[in-house]
Amino acid sequence: xxxxxxxxxxxxxxxxxxxxxxxxxxxxxxxxxxxAGEYISIMGPSGSGKSTFFNMVGGxxxxxxxxxxxxxxxxxxxxxxELAWLRCRKIGYIFQTFNLIPVMTALENVTLPMVFxxxxxxxxxEKGANLLSLVSLGERxxxxxxxxxxxxxxxxxxxxxxxxxxxxxxxxxxxxxxxxKTGRDVIExxxxxxxxxxxxxxTATHDMKMLDVSDRVxxxxxxxxxxxxxxxxxxxxxxxxxxxxxx
Amino acid sequence: xxxxxxRIFDDSSADARRVVLPWRRTIQMCIANVRHRFGRSTLTFIxxxxxxxFFASSMSYQFIIDKAMKSDxxxxxxxxxxxxxxxxxxxxxxxQKDQQxxxxxxxAILCLVGITNTILxxxxxxxxxxxxxxxxxxxxxxxxxLFLIESAFIGVIASIIGGLLGCxxxxxxxxxxxxxxxxxxxxxxxxxxxxxxxAVGLGTVLTLLASLYPTYIASRMKPVDAMRVEV
Numbered sequence: 001x002x003x004x005x006x007x008x009x010x011x012x013x014x015x016x017x018x019x020x021x022x023x024x025x026x027x028x029x030x031x032x033x034x035x036a037g038e039y040i041s042i043m044g045p046s047g048s049g050k051s052t053f054f055n056m057v058g059g060x061x062x063x064x065x066x067x068x069x070x071x072x073x074x075x076x077x078x079x080x081x082e083l084a085w086l087r088c089r090k091i092g093y094i095f096q097t098f099n100l101i102p103v104m105t106a107l108e109n110v111t112l113p114m115v116f117x118x119x120x121x122x123x124x125x126e127k128g129a130n131l132l133s134l135v136s137l138g139e140r141x142x143x144x145x146x147x148x149x150x151x152x153x154x155x156x157x158x159x160x161x162x163x164x165x166x167x168x169x170x171x172x173x174x175x176x177x178x179x180x181k182t183g184r185d186v187i188e189x190x191x192x193x194x195x196x197x198x199x200x201x202x203t204a205t206h207d208m209k210m211l212d213v214s215d216r217v218x219x220x221x222x223x224x225x226x227x228x229x230x231x232x233x234x235x236x237x238x239x240x241x242x243x244x245x246x247x
Numbered sequence: 248x249x250x251x252x253x254r255i256f257d258d259s260s261a262d263a264r265r266v267v268l269p270w271r272r273t274i275q276m277c278i279a280n281v282r283h284r285f286g287r288s289t290l291t292f293i294x295x296x297x298x299x300x301f302f303a304s305s306m307s308y309q310f311i312i313d314k315a316m317k318s319d320x321x322x323x324x325x326x327x328x329x330x331x332x333x334x335x336x337x338x339x340x341x342x343q344k345d346q347q348x349x350x351x352x353x354x355a356i357l358c359l360v361g362i363t364n365t366i367l368x369x370x371x372x373x374x375x376x377x378x379x380x381x382x383x384x385x386x387x388x389x390x391x392x393l394f395l396i397e398s399a400f401i402g403v404i405a406s407i408i409g410g411l412l413g414c415x416x417x418x419x420x421x422x423x424x425x426x427x428x429x430x431x432x433x434x435x436x437x438x439x440x441x442x443x444x445x446a447v448g449l450g451t452v453l454t455l456l457a458s459l460y461p462t463y464i465a466s467r468m469k470p471v472d473a474m475r476v477e478v
Contacts, residue, residue, distance in 0.1 A: 117267075
């Protein structure tokens with residue numbers, strides 16, 4: 001990780017929505033480069049364009065103007081199949097609401113992205129079991145989501161996000177539905193993945209616990225980056241972040 | 248610059264670049280869904296079963312009567328005579344048949360609307376699941392396949408149960424209106440083989456038709472839907 005390699009780059013990204021007669025500028029020109037192996041938190045009040053930007057970085061939305069490069073590929077140029085492939089192989093998604101498929105066991109959930117990727121079933125099963133051990137759920141392979149606690153479900157989701165060895169993990173408020181302690185465990189796990197596997201982690205969050213571990217925090221207000229803080233600047237400021245702590 | 252940017256897709260073969268969903272896995276997922284959501288699909292299930300039962304019983308009943316009329320068994324002829332089957336003139340019989348067809352069409356349409364509505368409800372309920380599948384790399388066509396096969400499963404099972412009940416009902420009807428002796432010999436069995444396949448086929452086609460629009464809606468859902476938090 002000595003040589004920096006960029007994994008996501010946005011160039012003057014703008015997004016406008018037309019709502020009735022009004023044009024809403026959700027993003028008005030964001031340029032940001034994220035390096036491989038970074039832990040980035042995107043913060044901002046609701047309505048700031050944070051989610052829009054986050055979705056764009058995750059290949060879920062296309063900009064109105066400007067470019068988004070994921071692993072040096074301009075996502076605007078991709079067709080449906082390539083986009084699906086990108087989501088399947090390059091990006092692992094973690095959601096606030098866990099989003100495990102309710103009728104599938106933990107192992108089936110984890111192996112699903114591998115099914116889409118065309119991995120051999122036996123290989124997928126073995127890898128899935130390993131991933132579940134990695135998140136310390138090795139003995140719950142055959143449990144259904146409903147039989148697990150929120151923290152456990154989120155860990156299954158993390159294992160699932162790693163299924164195809166993605167370059168990026170995109171986590172949307174991953175601790176939003178968890179209590180303080182399980183939230184901390186999840187953050188710890190994400191940090192561990194970043195350090196051991198060199199995965200880039202991008203989160204959108206309100207959770208101040210996240211700030212401690214982030215390499216950089218990107219603040220978005222009114223569709224623009226209002227400031228970028230590096231980790232060393234953050235420690236001092238936790239708890240006193242001026243006025244941005246709402247929501 | 249853009250040519251250089253396409254790099255990551257070039258080093259993988261065209262095949263490895265596709266996302267796939269093997270048929271075996273599709274079927275497994277559909278069966279799991281039908282089994283685990285049985286409560287949810289009960290309404291669809293009952294709706295199909297009732298309509299198919301209605302179809303099957305009408306067809307079966309007609310079949311038994313037609314067969315009896317052609318029979319040269321003296322006793323059966325006497326029973327039919329007593330019930331007044333032969334006194335109906337041809338015109339009123341035709342009219343009755345027309346009415347029957349009209350009733351069947353009407354119930355088929357009602358059933359179609361009813362099933363579409365219930366499936367649509369269950370699809371919109373599952374927006375997050377569908378969004379998640381898409382985030383994990385599923386294509387629209389995977390979603391189409393999953394939902395159509397799931398509906399087909401429900402359609403076939405419900406139709407078979409409805410069809411069997413309908414045929415039994417027809418037999419009871421015959422017994423009540425005439426005499427059970429009309430079902431003698433192989434007639435009872437034949438009434439099943441004559442109407443059951445048609446009724447089941449019709450029920451399955453109806454279910455598939457009804458699930459077309461909901462499936463379309465499902466396949467158009469976006470990956471971002473997985474992030475929606477409100478219910």
